[in-house]
Amino acid sequence: MRSVLITANDGDFDESPVLEFVYDESTAGFCEWPALSVEKRLERLAFRVSRMPRSLRAHVERIHYCFGHHLNEPLYAALIDLLIVLDPSGRRLSQRMIFGSRSRLTVSQFQMLRDFLKKEENALESLPHARFSLFSKGLQSNVMLVRMVEEPCETAHDPLQLARDYVEFSQLDEAARVLEQAILDHPERFELHSELLALYRSTRDRAGFKRTHQALVCLGAKLPPEWAQLGDFLKV
Secondary structure (H helix, E strand, O other), X not given: OEEEEEOOOOOOOOOOOEEEEEOOHHHHOOOOOOOOOHHHHHHHHHHHHHHOXXXXXXXXXXXXXXXXXXXXXXHHHHHHHHHHXXXXXXXXXXXXXXXXXXXXXXXXXXXHHHHHHHOOOOOHHHOOOOOOOOOOOOOOOOOOOOOOOXXXXXXXXXXXXXXXXXXXXXXXXXXXXXXHHHHHHOOOOHHHHHHHHHHHHHXXXXXXXXXXXXXXXXXXXXXXXXXXXXXXXXXX
């Protein structure tokens, strides 16, 4: 089967003469399963490239197939894989294939590939990421998007919210333990006192009440009046 691929000449990238080359379906294995879908045929071509990464014919047939079937993202990935394999010795061939595929690429895709070719030293790490690429490292950028910041533990895992989560799943003992420790660490947080006292009231936990009350007194912590009220209720 003879087919046509549009490529650019070496002198002027704005002009794209027609260059014919032989596209052999038998070498791609298509004759064995003539009913293969477009996706399955592309999968077979990509497999051949993965098995024979130094085969220029495998790369060119994959690129041509994507070009002929208007497969934008797979075409973009196939061109990136060609750049990776040929770098830096095959710069001129990569250039011809990229400019020849220009009509099937988005503006941003073409711009990224062209900018890469313009660099004096084509560091492969700077190649853009493509979802269907076989050989790229999967990095889309080296810009730091997230900066780690040290924060107090209570900000990252607020004990009040954690205790409420335990209560929601009926894990009342765990909720009480979290609140008891949090109150001893931060007795000034009165909202923790209110939450723990409500839990003591609902569970009638006299032992827990006495233990935590005594520990707070030993710390010299200022207790809200709810402690005395609950003590009367529990008859402690």
